Amino acid sequence: xxxxxxxxxxxxxxxxxxxxxxxxxxxxxxxxxxxxxxxxxxxxxxxxxxxxxxxxxxxxxxxxxxxxxxxxxxxxxxxxxxxxxxxxxxxxxxxxxxxxxxxxxxxxxxxxxxxxxxxxxxxxxxxxxxxxxxxxxxxxxxxxxxxxxxxxxxxxxxxxxxxxxxxxxxxxxxxxxxxxxxxxxxxxxxxxxxxxxxxxxxxxxxxxxxxxxxxxxxxxxxxxxxxx
Amino acid sequence: xxxxxxxxxxxxxxxxxxxxxxxxxxxxxxxxxxxxxxxxxxxxxxxxxxxxxxxxxxxxxxxxxxxxxxxxxxxxxxxxxxxxxxxxxxxxxxxxxxxxxxxxxxxxxxxxxxxxxxxxxxxxxxxxxxxxxxxxxxxxxxxxxxxxxxxxxxxxxxxxxxxxxxxxxxxxxxxxxxxxxxxxxxxxxxxxxxxxxxxxxxxxxxxxxxxxxxxxxxxxxxxxxxxx
Amino acid sequence: xxxxxxxxxxxxxxxxxxxxxxxxxxxxxxxxxxxxxxxxxxxxxxxxxxxxxxxxxxxxxxxxxxxxxxxxxxxxxxxxxxxxxxxxxxxxxxxxxxxxxxxxxxxxxxxxxxxxxxxxxxxxxxxxxxxxxxxxxxxxxxxxxxxxxxxxxxxxxxxxxxxxxxxxxxxxxxxxxxxxxxxxxxxxxxxxxxxxxxxxxxxxxxxxxxxxxxxxxxxxxxxxxxxxxxxx
Amino acid sequence: xxxxxxxxxxxxxxxxxxxxxxxxxxxxxxxxxxxxxxxxxxxxxxxxxxxxxxxxxxxxxxxxxxxxxxxxxxxxxxxxxxxxxxxxxxxxxxxxxxxxxxxxxxxxxxxxxxxxxxxxxxxxxxxxxxxxxxxxxxxxxxxxxxxxxxxxxxxxxxxxxxxxxxxxxxxxxxxxxxxxxxxxxxxxxxxxxxxxxxxxxxxxxxxxxxxxxxxxxxxxxxxxxxxxxxxx
Numbered sequence: 059x060x061x062x063x064x065x066x067x068x069x070x071x072x073x074x075x076x077x078x079x080x081x082x083x084x085x086x087x088x089x090x091x092x093x094x095x096x097x098x099x100x101x102x103x104x105x106x107x108x109x110x111x112x113x114x115x116x117x118x119x120x121x122x123x124x125x126x127x128x129x130x131x132x133x134x135x136x137x138x139x140x141x142x143x144x145x146x147x148x149x150x151x152x153x154x155x156x157x158x159x160x161x162x163x164x165x166x167x168x169x170x171x172x173x174x175x176x177x178x179x180x181x182x183x184x185x186x187x188x189x190x191x192x193x194x195x196x197x198x199x200x201x202x203x204x205x206x207x208x209x210x211x212x213x214x215x216x217x218x219x220x221x222x223x224x225x226x227x228x229x230x231x232x233x234x235x236x237x238x239x240x241x242x243x244x245x246x247x248x249x250x251x252x253x254x255x256x257x258x259x260x261x262x263x264x265x266x267x268x269x270x271x272x273x274x275x276x277x278x279x280x281x282x283x284x285x286x
Numbered sequence: 287x288x289x290x291x292x293x294x295x296x297x298x299x300x301x302x303x304x305x306x307x308x309x310x311x312x313x314x315x316x317x318x319x320x321x322x323x324x325x326x327x328x329x330x331x332x333x334x335x336x337x338x339x340x341x342x343x344x345x346x347x348x349x350x351x352x353x354x355x356x357x358x359x360x361x362x363x364x365x366x367x368x369x370x371x372x373x374x375x376x377x378x379x380x381x382x383x384x385x386x387x388x389x390x391x392x393x394x395x396x397x398x399x400x401x402x403x404x405x406x407x408x409x410x411x412x413x414x415x416x417x418x419x420x421x422x423x424x425x426x427x428x429x430x431x432x433x434x435x436x437x438x439x440x441x442x443x444x445x446x447x448x449x450x451x452x453x454x455x456x457x458x459x460x461x462x463x464x465x466x467x468x469x470x471x472x473x474x475x476x477x478x479x480x481x482x483x484x485x486x487x488x489x490x491x492x493x494x495x496x497x498x499x500x501x502x503x504x505x506x507x508x509x510x511x512x513x514x
Numbered sequence: 515x516x517x518x519x520x521x522x523x524x525x526x527x528x529x530x531x532x533x534x535x536x537x538x539x540x541x542x543x544x545x546x547x548x549x550x551x552x553x554x555x556x557x558x559x560x561x562x563x564x565x566x567x568x569x570x571x572x573x574x575x576x577x578x579x580x581x582x583x584x585x586x587x588x589x590x591x592x593x594x595x596x597x598x599x600x601x602x603x604x605x606x607x608x609x610x611x612x613x614x615x616x617x618x619x620x621x622x623x624x625x626x627x628x629x630x631x632x633x634x635x636x637x638x639x640x641x642x643x644x645x646x647x648x649x650x651x652x653x654x655x656x657x658x659x660x661x662x663x664x665x666x667x668x669x670x671x672x673x674x675x676x677x678x679x680x681x682x683x684x685x686x687x688x689x690x691x692x693x694x695x696x697x698x699x700x701x702x703x704x705x706x707x708x709x710x711x712x713x714x715x716x717x718x719x720x721x722x723x724x725x726x727x728x729x730x731x732x733x734x735x736x737x738x739x740x741x742x743x744x745x746x
Numbered sequence: 747x748x749x750x751x752x753x754x755x756x757x758x759x760x761x762x763x764x765x766x767x768x769x770x771x772x773x774x775x776x777x778x779x780x781x782x783x784x785x786x787x788x789x790x791x792x793x794x795x796x797x798x799x800x801x802x803x804x805x806x807x808x809x810x811x812x813x814x815x816x817x818x819x820x821x822x823x824x825x826x827x828x829x830x831x832x833x834x835x836x837x838x839x840x841x842x843x844x845x846x847x848x849x850x851x852x853x854x855x856x857x858x859x860x861x862x863x864x865x866x867x868x869x870x871x872x873x874x875x876x877x878x879x880x881x882x883x884x885x886x887x888x889x890x891x892x893x894x895x896x897x898x899x900x901x902x903x904x905x906x907x908x909x910x911x912x913x914x915x916x917x918x919x920x921x922x923x924x925x926x927x928x929x930x931x932x933x934x935x936x937x938x939x940x941x942x943x944x945x946x947x948x949x950x951x952x953x954x955x956x957x958x959x960x961x962x963x964x965x966x967x968x969x970x971x972x973x974x975x976x977x978x
Binding site: 086087088089090112114117136137138139140146147150151157159160161162163164166167169170181182183184185187188189229230231232233234235236237238239264 | 802803804805806819820821822823832838839840841842844845847849875878879880881882883884885886887888889890892918919920921922
Binding site for chain 1: 393395399403404405406407408409424426427429431435456457458459489490492493494502
């Protein structure tokens with residue numbers, strides 16, 4: 059039977075996302091954020107979520123709407139506060155969202171460790187700072203490192219440029235950012251792609267996320283202007 | 287001044303490779319082996335080398351010639367013996383080459399750790415086997431891992447398909463194999479490329495080794511039949 | 515069942531037939547790594563009505579059978595260094611990423627060769643311990659700990675006729691307790707918590723004869739089938 | 747040199763001029779990361795006669811200046827989430843690989859903003875410790891430990907006129923002892939093992955006046971230059 063990971067609707071794409079889950083959300087700033095999938099998760103009503111994303115959203119829609127919804131218990135990110143991150147800022151100030159701040163490179167490396175079956179790794183970033191407080195420190199060849207643990211998720215929501223029915227993906231410019239590593243680090247990887255292409259349309263040399271990492275693909279190509 | 291990493295000759299490409307150095311050599315089986323660069327290293331006469339490569343060469347030329355030359359003190363690899371690996375086999379049987387056998391995934395992950403500034407990592411591969419003998423074992427969330435150290439090199443010899451003057455690279459099919467990770471893990475990365483293309487010829491979306499990892503590029507496009 | 519067995523009362527499968535039997539057992543839609551040796555032959559005998567995505571640790575996903583003579587591409591090989599072809603949907607990537615797939619638990623099934631397999635699924639397939647010859651581990655240990663399931667494809671006995679399915683591996687282990695199923699040129703055997711269960715045997719082979727070539731106790735599944743494959 | 751200094755005896759550089767001064771000091775052929783804030787402005791004022799490859803932690807190498815109005819691409823931004831353009835030779839890659847470049851020591855130079863810098867090169871640029879506002883670290887700590895050299899680009903004093911170059915950082919550190927050079931809107935200062943050495947100052951500024959705005963002792967280089975940049 060042909061492998062077909064393409065689902066017809068956003069609703070079908072996010073089916074099964076439930077209370078208490080950990081969700082990775084791709085994007086850096088406004089580039090590469092799967093806004094339609096986030097909105098579908100909001101409609102689904104799942105709550106008590108842990109979100110792993112580099113930022114915490116700006117404006118009133120997409121990631122910001124999720125942050126403001128009261129459904130996110132905790133966010134793991136590197137840079138939550140930006141101009142316009144009012145939704146998150148308010149919840150944070152009110153003590154309604156727990157924040158785990160992780161250096162950006164450590165954040166992506168922890169995801170990769172989860173994806174690659176690495177049990178833990180020694181990382182030079184943050185040694186001696188507040189962000190490494192309480193972490194095991196080890197000196198290796200004269201340099202200090204902190205022990206960092208893998209970061210996995212139940213679900214990854216990823217925005218891509220092109221996808222085929224196996225789930226092979228390409229991205230657009232700096233919208234690639236966290237997409238590939240999140241796709242690898244989650245149990246269930248859900249993709250919104252601007253274009254669906256035939257299985258033989260992608261050059262095997264230039265696929266950036268291989269089909270093995272992708273579970274569901276939904277086609278989203280609207281001209282909607284998001285307030286993000 | 288324009289950045290120009292292209293050197294005119296194989297001799298110029300390998301200049302400076304000296305006695306006692308550790309050299310990574312790309313390739314898996316006969317695919318992606320930088321035979322011309324290896325030959326240039328042989329002509330250069332550097333000795334007491336440590337070679338890091340997945341295999342130990344077959345036939346009489348390329349990697350096999352290097353193994354048979356008496357200039358290699360030690361090889362770090364996953365699969366030295368194949369049909370036709372007589373040059374290595376003889377040196378090994380005579381006790382003239384030291385072998386560090388590393389599982390293939392651990393080999394490439396150790397290179398990546400060196401490239402990525404990771405101090406060490408806990409790896410599930412090989413736990414309880416002879417290849418993990420003497421290594422630190424740690425139980426993380428109920429699973430055992432062995433501590434693996436980064437693997438770097440003084441020099442990487444890499445075979446690529448296309449290169450530009452900045453050193454951006456693409457590869458051909460399964461000849462990519464260890465090329466990208468070795469290019470990242472060595473202090474001096476030397477590339478033999480089948481095609482040299484203008485700086486604006488490569489699609490920025492599909493460059494597989496970014497110029498930051500490459501030091502020298504030499505154009506090698508001969509029809510030579512190697513005995514490998 | 516106490517009739518004397520003669521050497522020619524059954525016929526061993528060829529390597530290609532053994533590969534065929536294993537290939538037909540792979541679930542539709544799986545991502546499957548083919549290890550060095552007999553496993554790589556599976557790519558040539560995959561069931562036509564299923565879409566199974568083949569993985570090779572040298573950075574290839576979605577490959578197909580061997581090319582026609584004359585159509586070989588030196589840059590396109592599998593883990594056994596044999597020429598392959600690509601199917602639509604396939605992809606190339608670097609070695610490190612191939613092992614992210616393996617070690618990270620993304621591969622549904624790995625088919626591996628073996629020197630020995632124990633009745634509890636221990637696998638020995640990287641060295642005989644003979645110090646005159648260099649050992650080679652390749653990706654075997656990574657696959658053994660990383661793939662969601664491990665099947666072994668091997669001749670049932672050594673060239674000397676000794677069992678390769680043993681009580682305790684005498685060769686150094688690749689990994690302990692990882693093998694779930696064994697395909698040999700004589701039988702298909704599940705490694706279950708209750709011991710070895712024969713799911714299929716070649717025509718004319720008896721349990722007694724198979725047991726004589728197998729160290730740990732075996733029992734036949736209630737629905738034990740005849741193991742057969744197209745000639746070739 | 748004891749003449750009274752008046753507030754208008756010198757003119758602070760604009761942010762763009764500060765970026766320009768730093769950009770002119772970057773060695774030809776360098777791979778340079780531009781951090782959030784003033785550093786990202788450098789891309790617009792790079793010296794035309796040098797080939798310098800700019801890196802952004804969101805997966806971009808070899809970018810150029812901001813696009814012309816109307817030519818912005820939502821998928822093409824820098825670490826400050828500002829629109830950029832690409833130069834020939836540029837490349838895109840995933841975040842993890844951007845930090846392989848950073849943490850692995852492949853970046854020659856990182857230009858970073860700062861809340862505070864100490865006389866020994868300690869850097870504080872990720873949190874003021876005010877618990878009402880969420881802190882943001884971004885890639886600052888990775889760059890601080892990974893880049894081969896760190897330069898800081900910052901206003902010389904806070905909005906309240908207090909020194910940002912201090913004896914001891916009162917804000918939580920990003921990393922200790924990593925800053926090699928400081929470009930401010932008043933001066934270019936080397937962080938040397940012997941203390942802070944002023945390499946250049948804006949026209950009309952005196953050592954005394956600069957010292958009054960700088961906590962650790964400063965001394966002028968023998969060849970201390972006038973720090974100037976094109977208007978704008």
